[in-house]
Amino acid sequence: MESEWRSRLTAAWLIGADRRQHFRDVLGDLLLASQLCFSGQGYCFALARFCTEEDALHLTAYLERYLQQPDCQYDQHWAISALLHIDSQAGTEHASRxxxxxxxxxxxxxxxxxxxxxxxxxxxxxxxxxSLR
Incomplete structure (x- = not known):
């Protein structure tokens, strides 16, 4: 179990790079659960790459939960950056509040x-x- 974060992180990066959006809800649920260190970085990257309203909602739910827990230093920086990316690409303002x-x-x-x-x-x-594609 200790090394499972590596496989999850790698899978999420590959899913995001190829924009395999059918994994959106699975990644959003895994991000919210925050069970393993580092893997959330990949989930945030994939959601940013998908760049839809649904992805913004997953990131917002994560941030609303974990920003209220100052003792939890998980993937908040990754999530806010992903949300800012979606806002800039979609012309939305989810991060502003x-x-x-x-x-x-x-x-x-x-x-x-x-x-x-x-x-x-x-x-x-x-x-x-x-640029790598």
Whole structure:
């Protein structure tokens, strides 16, 4: 079980790279469950690559749950970056209510040992993946 995160992470990256959207709900459920370290990074990447309203809803559900738990440092940075990517591509504003001053993101981030602002690194990962195809 300890090494299972590697196979899940790899599978999620491959699913995202190939945009196999039929895995959307499975990945969203696995992200929300947050059972294994690191694998959530791949789930966030795949959902960002799919880039639909449904993916934004999965990411938002994850963030709403885990941003309320400051002791949990899971994949919040990956999820907010994926959500920001979807917002920029789809012209939506799902992340905006989480990022308002004193909102969930800021409350969670301020409680971290090394707080950092939300990043748009998912834009670069998705662009790099597109360039390799």
């Amino acid at each position: 989480l990022l308002v001053p004193e909102g969930l993101w800021h409350q969670w981030n301020d409680a971290q040992y090394r707080p950092s602002p939300p990043s748009r690194f998912m834009d670069e990962l998705c662009a790099l993946t597109d």
